[in-house]
Amino acid sequence: MGKVIAIANQKGGVGKTTSAINIAAALAVLEYKVLLVDADPQANATSGVGIDPANVSAGLYECVINSQNPKDVIVKTDTPNLWLLPTNANLAGLEIEISNLTNREYMMKKAIDKIKDKYDFIIIDCCPSLGLIVINSLCASDSIIIPVQSEYYALEGLGKLLQTLKIIQTHLNTGLDVEGVLLTMYDARLRLANQVVEEVKAHFQDMVFDTLIQRNTKLAEAPSHGKTIIMHDASGKASISYLNLAREILQRNGLTKISDRDRTIKIDTHEEEELKEDF
Numbered sequence: 001m002g003k004v005i006a007i008a009n010q011k012g013g014v015g016k017t018t019s020a021i022n023i024a025a026a027l028a029v030l031e032y033k034v035l036l037v038d039a040d041p042q043a044n045a046t047s048g049v050g051i052d053p054a055n056v057s058a059g060l061y062e063c064v065i066n067s068q069n070p071k072d073v074i075v076k077t078d079t080p081n082l083w084l085l086p087t088n089a090n091l092a093g094l095e096i097e098i099s100n101l102t103n104r105e106y107m108m109k110k111a112i113d114k115i116k117d118k119y120d121f122i123i124i125d126c127c128p129s130l131g132l133i134v135i136n137s138l139c140a141s142d143s144i145i146i147p148v149q150s151e152y153y154a155l156e157g158l159g160k161l162l163q164t165l166k167i168i169q170t171h172l173n174t175g176l177d178v179e180g181v182l183l184t185m186y187d188a189r190l191r192l193a194n195q196v197v198e199e200v201k202a203h204f205q206d207m208v209f210d211t212l213i214q215r216n217t218k219l220a221e222a223p224s225h226g227k228t229i230i231m232h233d234a235s236g237k238a239s240i241s242y243l244n245l246a247r248e249i250l251q252r253n254g255l256t257k258i259s260d261r262d263r264t265i266k267i268d269t270h271e272e273e274e275l276k277e278d279f
Helices: 016-029 044-048 060-065 089-098 104-113 132-139 158-171 191-207 217-225 237-252 269-278
Strands: 003-007 034-039 082-085 121-126 143-149 177-184
Touching (some): 003 016, 003 132, 016 044, 016 121, 016 143, 016 177, 016 217, 016 237, 034 060, 034 132, 060 089, 060 104, 089 132, 104 132, 121 132, 132 158, 177 191, 177 237
Parallel strands (some): 003 121, 003 143, 034 082, 034 121, 143 177
């Protein structure tokens, strides 16, 4: 039975989709069977792995509303061991259509449970809200990864998200755990970024992943090519970061061990100069 992990934060622009795509890709490269579920009506995870949402005739919406079997709409990506449950524009109307239905919070879970045993990991890319689609995603998940931007407003809105998580854990999905807090868009040159990292680690302690996802031009470019960062720049710093993160996730689930040396990327002076050239 695969583990379902939601990537969620109601604050936009914190790297949810980028992280969902590349966590899924990194786990796949480490030879786990992975399904990426696009649960955002913007369909950025779908386009981010090279699938045009306009060409998706059936996706997550049809699986939830029409009870279509997900295995009939899942597509293979260019990344080995990585599959996609895509979405299209229809998903935008999902919340209105299910708002008055019985057990409306569990409709996505019902769909995902049909194929859960076919994969080692299922990664759900959530939309930036706390609406019914996200609640469905969290009710279908075993755990959540919370991306937090390494900038001034990093903790803004996290209180509301954690309050929502507590309600879901109490009333809707008692088995939902916090897999970890992921710091994204980190720039080691900025004092503020380092202060934010310290503040988040002081607040969340062991919940924070050791791996930091740095600002990186290649990482920003990859979606425009419809590729994961591993397919776009396999030996680059961003690829290494997501592979390190995947190993941390595996370690937290008792599936592997990593040495202290491999926990984080060490940036030497030459690489710092390369980072400067990126911006």
